[in-house]
Amino acid sequence: MKKARLALYAGGTLAVAWLGLVWLEASGPYLLPRSVLGGIGMLAYAAVAVALCCWAAVRGGWHWAAALAGVPMVLLVGLVMVGLVELFTARAVLAEVTLPDGRRLRLTQEPVPTDTVYGLWQPDGLRWRRALPEMALGYSEDGRFTEEPGLALSPDRQFLAVRRGGFWMDCIRVAPVLETCSPPAISWQSPAAAFAARSRRIAALAGLPAE
16 A cells, blocks of 8 residues: 555656646746657656556555546546647757857747747756747748758858758858848748748858758
8 A cells, every 4th residue: 555655656746847847948948858848748647647556456446447547537638738748838959059159059949839930049047048039030831841950150150041941041140149131031922932042042141052
């Protein structure tokens, strides 16, 4: 009985600890990996389910039936909670670069469920803060042109370019402060041609290869 109670307490403690991590990420962000947030979350709810089974096995009788009914509910709640965290809290770190002055920047995919939105972040103590305003970088409305995202410094190290989908999508002037120097937004009526033209303009400005 004592071991079953300890298992239940351990599962509950792990679930509470996971909720604490989610709160930290939401209030930070700390750019914790999605795999960490999702993996710990599922482990926490699985631990609660196993603990319920252990407790019911020790108690016996109707407790066993109650546990069998409760375990699917615990796992379902866990799946929903982890899914919501993936959609609205967790950010995927896609690339990182160090500027000539030592500043680190991270390109992320933002937790936006409808579009593929990108952000640029820089360290702020243990946390991270936006290096550019929200939505300053281009985004994808339909999931196209999102392959192999990356960051590249220009040969003179004065510009930082964002590349994805085979095109240079955004241009950021590095000094004296970070500011976008991207061409105007493209038309989604013919996105491939518009992105190609935008990419050539960014390449010419930053001195990067056009292809």
